[in-house]
Amino acid sequence: MTTREPISRRERPAKPALSREAIIDAALLVLERDGAEKLTIRRVAAELDTGPASLYVYVKNVTVLHALLIDGLLADLDLAWDDTEPWRERLHRVISDYVDLLTEHGNLARSAMFVWPDGPHYLSLVDLLLRLLQSADADEKTAAWGIDLILQHANIAAAEWAARASGTGQDLDELATTLASADERRHPTLAAFDTAVFVQGTPDERRRWALDILLDGITTKRHR
Amino acid sequence: MTTREPISRRERPAKPALSREAIIDAALLVLERDGAEKLTIRRVAAELDTGPASLYVYVKNVTVLHALLIDGLLADLDLAWDDTEPWRERLHRVISDYVDLLTEHGNLARSAMFVWPDGPHYLSLVDLLLRLLQSADADEKTAAWGIDLILQHANIAAAEWAARASGTGQDLDELATTLASADERRHPTLAAFDTAVFVQGTPDERRRWALDILLDGITTKRHR
DNA sequence: ACCTGAACACCGTTCAAGT
DNA sequence: ACCTGAACACCGTTCAAGT
Numbered sequence: 001m002t003t004r005e006p007i008s009r010r011e012r013p014a015k016p017a018l019s020r021e022a023i024i025d026a027a028l029l030v031l032e033r034d035g036a037e038k039l040t041i042r043r044v045a046a047e048l049d050t051g052p053a054s055l056y057v058y059v060k061n062v063t064v065l066h067a068l069l070i071d072g073l074l075a076d077l078d079l080a081w082d083d084t085e086p087w088r089e090r091l092h093r094v095i096s097d098y099v100d101l102l103t104e105h106g107n108l109a110r111s112a113m114f115v116w117p118d119g120p121h122y123l124s125l126v127d128l129l130l131r132l133l134q135s136a137d138a139d140e141k142t143a144a145w146g147i148d149l150i151l152q153h154a155n156i157a158a159a160e161w162a163a164r165a166s167g168t169g170q171d172l173d174e175l176a177t178t179l180a181s182a183d184e185r186r187h188p189t190l191a192a193f194d195t196a197v198f199v200q201g202t203p204d205e206r207r208r209w210a211l212d213i214l215l216d217g218i219t220t221k222r223h224r
Numbered sequence: 225m226t227t228r229e230p231i232s233r234r235e236r237p238a239k240p241a242l243s244r245e246a247i248i249d250a251a252l253l254v255l256e257r258d259g260a261e262k263l264t265i266r267r268v269a270a271e272l273d274t275g276p277a278s279l280y281v282y283v284k285n286v287t288v289l290h291a292l293l294i295d296g297l298l299a300d301l302d303l304a305w306d307d308t309e310p311w312r313e314r315l316h317r318v319i320s321d322y323v324d325l326l327t328e329h330g331n332l333a334r335s336a337m338f339v340w341p342d343g344p345h346y347l348s349l350v351d352l353l354l355r356l357l358q359s360a361d362a363d364e365k366t367a368a369w370g371i372d373l374i375l376q377h378a379n380i381a382a383a384e385w386a387a388r389a390s391g392t393g394q395d396l397d398e399l400a401t402t403l404a405s406a407d408e409r410r411h412p413t414l415a416a417f418d419t420a421v422f423v424q425g426t427p428d429e430r431r432r433w434a435l436d437i438l439l440d441g442i443t444t445k446r447h448r
Numbered sequence: 449a450c451c452t453g454a455a456c457a458c459c460g461t462t463c464a465a466g467t
Numbered sequence: 468a469c470c471t472g473a474a475c476a477c478c479g480t481t482c483a484a485g486t
Contacts, residue, residue: 113380113383113384114383114384114387116399118398118402123406127406127410127411127413127414130413140418144421145422145425145430148430149377152377153377159337174342175342178340178342179347179350182347186347189352190347190350193354197364197365197369213373213438213441214437216440217438217442218437220441220444
């Protein structure tokens with residue numbers, strides 16, 4: 001497998017030259033085949049028939065690899081602008097789509113929390129959000145910081161849900177039990193509270209609720 | 225610390241019997257000595273002069289180990305209730321304390337995002353938050369879900385800041401450049417926007433701003 | 449039941465050497 | 468400059484065997 005003379009031509013898919021694009025392609029393949037938790041430098045390198053060291057010319061670290069991927073996935077997002085749909089509805093829809101997309105690849109969502117997946121698709125998403133918040137009369141700072149806050153929340157929602165699904169997190173029953181066992185002396189407010197409420201609601205309900213809180217807050221604009 | 229026979233007295237610190245408490249003690253020591261990113265099952269086990277397998281009788285996995293620790297750290301939190309301080313100020317103060325505490329141990333903050341550190345101190349924190357939101361006239365659901373949202377935001381803030389400090393994240397300059405390079409055709413709204421705003425503000429300012437958004441949203445209570 | 453050594457199945461990253 | 472094999476320095480978790 002070194003400088004091979006033009007033998008039979010296509011004995012194998014012909015080892016592609018390394019490049020950022022080739023890496024993304026290989027990574028997408030690994031993602032689909034092995035799942036997000038297996039999306040490691042080593043596996044992508046193996047997919048490219050090389051050692052892990054080779055990738056470091058193109059990606060600074062794993063987090064960057066993840067960010068690269070996320071932007072790729074975002075290509076599937078529906079970012080169409082629709083005059084007739086109220087801004088709030090549209091925003092709910094796009095964030096819901098975004099969370100769904102990330103949730104399918106739980107591990108990636110964790111990375112999304114720490115890097116802005118700075119690719120063209122992510123920029124398009126930000127562009128749409130900005131347009132929506134502007135149409136809701138948010139001023140510059142509120143819009144910009146608000147987008148950060150909204151995406152942060154979406155990322156957490158995806159990561160949390162994925163953690164729950166993979167069994168890495170703790171189950172809600174456990175949490176409910178702890179809350180219910182609040183001591184009357186040490187935690188009087190909690191003891192007098194219907195703690196079941198904490199764990200109520202479907203993920204969807206809670207996401208929607210939380211986003212509304214955010215949007216209410218953003219459009220209230222106290223400017224304190 | 226156990227019922228020790230009066231032998232020669234202090235030949236060694238006397239290998240303590242394993243227990244959840246002993247594990248927490250050892251973990252706190254590792255945390256202080258080696259930092260949060262080194263707080264692994266293996267290191268804590270080594271600290272206890274045993275193999276990693278031994279800990280699995282007491283902790284289900286690393287995440288649980290982290291959760292245990294977080295609750296321990298929360299012991300230092302000032303949770304006093306003060307009639308004279310307006311609820312909003314008090315809430316800002318306690319969340320700010322909480323974030324500071326977690327930020328010092330960045331890696332732990334990441335775990336806090338996926339487990340409720342269900343120990344007595346965490347319950348006390350929740351108790352205080354509940355009391356504060358109730359005094360702001362939030363109904364049950366709004367208070368409970370709101371606390372979840374607030375803590376989520378605090379956890380992210382801590383984790384993000386820690387990631388930035390450790391160099392794992394991406395630096396803001398990079399992000400600013402990407403945003404500024406928005407293409408006029410593909411990202412018209414962004415191109416016409418002063419993208420510098422996205423990365424403006426100190427962490428403190430942004431935290432305070434975000435929490436106010438949350439609180440504004442929570443106290444608005446649209447009930448849609 | 450509790451505890452353990454050893455193994456299993458991996459990681460990310462760096463380095464010295466090649467081309 | 469780009470690419471690589473090999474090594475470094477770790478991980479979490481499980482298992483079979485002991486007490």
